[in-house]
Each structure stands twice: as structure tokens, then as C-alpha cells.
Amino acid sequence: MAERSSSDSSLALSESDPTSPCTDASVSPTAGLEQEWLPNYNTYDGKNFPPLVRPENLDSLKRCKTRSDDVFVCTYSKSGTTWMQHIVRLLKNNGQTESDQAIVNVIPFLEEYHVDNIDLWTSPRTMKCHLPHHMVPQPSSMDETASSPKYIYAMRDPRDVAVSLFYHTRAFEKYEFTGDWNDFFHIFLNGKAEYGSWFEHVCGWWQRRHYRNVLVVSYEEMQQDLRQVVCKVASFLNLANVTDSVIDQVVAKSSFSAMRVDKTANYSWDDQYRRPGHVPFFRKGQVGDWTNHFTAEQAREFDAVYRRFAERVGDFPECYCSGAGVATS
Numbered sequence: 001m002a003e004r005s006s007s008d009s010s011l012a013l014s015e016s017d018p019t020s021p022c023t024d025a026s027v028s029p030t031a032g033l034e035q036e037w038l039p040n041y042n043t044y045d046g047k048n049f050p051p052l053v054r055p056e057n058l059d060s061l062k063r064c065k066t067r068s069d070d071v072f073v074c075t076y077s078k079s080g081t082t083w084m085q086h087i088v089r090l091l092k093n094n095g096q097t098e099s100d101q102a103i104v105n106v107i108p109f110l111e112e113y114h115v116d117n118i119d120l121w122t123s124p125r126t127m128k129c130h131l132p133h134h135m136v137p138q139p140s141s142m143d144e145t146a147s148s149p150k151y152i153y154a155m156r157d158p159r160d161v162a163v164s165l166f167y168h169t170r171a172f173e174k175y176e177f178t179g180d181w182n183d184f185f186h187i188f189l190n191g192k193a194e195y196g197s198w199f200e201h202v203c204g205w206w207q208r209r210h211y212r213n214v215l216v217v218s219y220e221e222m223q224q225d226l227r228q229v230v231c232k233v234a235s236f237l238n239l240a241n242v243t244d245s246v247i248d249q250v251v252a253k254s255s256f257s258a259m260r261v262d263k264t265a266n267y268s269w270d271d272q273y274r275r276p277g278h279v280p281f282f283r284k285g286q287v288g289d290w291t292n293h294f295t296a297e298q299a300r301e302f303d304a305v306y307r308r309f310a311e312r313v314g315d316f317p318e319c320y321c322s323g324a325g326v327a328t329s
């Protein structure tokens with residue numbers, strides 16, 4: 001497929017611009033839903049954000065200057081972020097966790113910080129973020145080789161994302177959310193969950209997946225052939241010295257069962273903030289758990305919204321409608 005240049009005028013539009021191809025015009029953070037149904041979100045620029053993500057920090061990111069050796073792990077929430085962070089961390093350190101530091105200290109969560117703080121981090125910086133594409137710090141010219149930071153975007157079947165995010169939102173006291181799955185289904189489908197519409201989010205990165213400094217991978221691909229994804233990430237990051245044995249170690253240490261008991265990766269440090277009896281971070285780690293939650297009517301409604309969006313924007317992954325994983329290359 002032909003490489004798309006960063007001067008493509010339709011893609012140069014921000015997704016917050018109503019004329020951008022990815023904007024879901026029907027989405028506003030609260031319209032059509034009673035405010036009291038919503039989790040305790042912060043709102044910024046027409047989108048909802050988790051309670052720990054402060055609008056002033058989001059605003060400050062407009063001033064964030066990228067560096068050529070920056071690596072961003074970008075995702076919509078609950079799409080395999082920690083899995084990808086762990087892989088990147090291991091790859092960059094010959095298959096070892098370089099210290100007993102929790103992953104959030106090694107690969108910090110960008111939007112929890114103010115730019116004045118981020119500017120002080122030493123290079124090379126690797127950061128995680130869930131921001132929609134137009135809010136992620138980027139150089140004025142993307143799609144270059146030597147001088148561009150790198151962006152890894154991990155995506156997941158939105159139905160599994162919705163289910164995982166439902167349990168996450170219910171688990172943490174801070175969200176003050178006591179709704180049921182049916183309530184959350186509508187919050188998610190209407191683009192009112194944290195970070196806004198899944199469709200807009202994925203669209204922003206999907207349409208740039210052929211840029212040389214963007215790598216898009218899916219959770220389903222990772223489940224199907226983890227080794228292949230690990231190799232893809234190593235090559236994208238230009239980690240020339242990674243041997244087969246390092247790849248083997250990264251794959252072994254990145255399995256669900258290995259990460260669940262790894263204190264640097266399993267988010268056990270957050271357990272103190274979970275309501276009693278709620279699921280742990282490593283909940284199921286499966287493809288297709290949505291079938292245990294969606295009613296037949298919800299599945300039809302989701303498919304209809306998906307198809308409408310995909311038809312309108314044209315260049316959008318189609319496979320999730322039929323239940324298959326998305327091939328990103």
C-alpha cells in the first residue's frame with residue numbers, strides 16, 4: 001500500500017475540528033444521558049477524562065515539545081496498554097526488567113503530569129497515553145525516519161474494551177459509578193466514556209498507520225502470535241541487537257500468567273483504591289469476553305453504529321463487526 005504523506009490535507013485536520021473525517025459529530029460528553037448516570041469524570045475540550053487526569057495538565061500538553069528519541073505507547077483505555085508497555089520495557093533492556101520499579105515509574109502516564117514536569121524527564125523518554133490522536137504531543141512534521149518520535153498504537157475489539165472498562169470504572173472508588181452493564185454500554189457507545197468515542201480514537205491513528213513513525217498493532221494479534229508482535233515492535237524501535245533468546249524471554253515474561261504475578265507490572269499497587277470485592281487489574285485477558293455481557297440487541301446496536309461509522313469514514317477497520325481480529329498490516 002502506498003505510504004501516506006504527512007501533508008495529506010484531510011489528515012492534517014484535528015479530530016476536534018468538526019470537519020475532520022474522524023469526528024463523530026453526534027458525540028458530546030453529556031448530551032442525551034443524565035449527568036448523574038455518568039462516572040465522576042473530568043471534562044476537557046468536550047470529552048470526558050478519568051478523575052485523576054486534570055484539565056490543567058491536559059491543557060499544558062499543548063506546550064509539550066517532543067524529542068526525536070521519544071517513544072509513545074498510545075491506546076484507548078483497556079486496550080492492552082500495560083501489555084505493550086511491558087514488552088517495550090523488556091525489549092529495551094535485553095529481556096529483563098531493569099529494576100524492581102513499577103511500570104508506571106519506568107513508562108509514566110503522560111496526562112497525569114504537567115508539561116513543566118515532563119520537560120524535565122531525561123531522554124530517551126518512553127511514555128504511555130490514552131489521549132485521542134489530536135491531543136498527543138507530536139512534532140510539526142510526522143512520518144519521518146531519523147528525527148521523529150515513535151508512536152505505538154495498540155487497539156482492541158471495542159466490545160471487549162467496553163466490558164473491561166466497565167469493570168475498571170466500577171472497581172475504583174474515584175469514579176463513584178454504581179451503574180450496571182446496561183448503563184455503561186450506552187455511556188461507551190455514545191462516546192461519553194473516558195477519552196471520548198472509541199471510534200474517533202481508533203480512526204485518528206488507523207488513518208496514519210502507514211506513517212514510518214507509527215506502528216499499529218491489535219490486542220487480538222498479540223493473543224494470536226505474541227512472538228511476531230514482539231519482533232515487529234523490536235524492529236520498529238530499531239533495536240538491532242535483540243537476539244532470538246531476548247525475544248524468547250520477552251515473550252515468556254509478557255504472558256498473562258507471568259505478568260499477573262509480576263509485581264512491577266500487575267498494578268497491585270492500585271489495589272488499595274479498589275472497592276472491596278472488585279476484580280483485579282488482570283481480570284480475564286481474553287478475546288471475546290464481550291459475548292458474556294452483550295445482549296443480542298446490544299450486539300446488533302453496536303454493529304449498526306460500527307458499520308455506520310466505518311462507512312462514513314471509509315478507511316477504518318471493518319473486521320470487528322464480524323467478530324474477527326483486525327489485521328493491522
Ligand code: PPS
Pocket residue numbers: 075076077078079080081082083160163164165167254255256257259281282283284285286289
Ligand atoms: S489501562 O488501565 O487502560 O492501562 O488498561 P490496559 O493495560 O490497556 O488493559 C487492561 C486489559 O489488558 C489485559 N492484559 C492482558 N491480556 C492478555 N495478556 C496480557 N499479558 C495482558 N496484560 C494485560 C488485562 O487483563 C485487561 O483486560 P481484561 O479484559 O479486563 O482482563
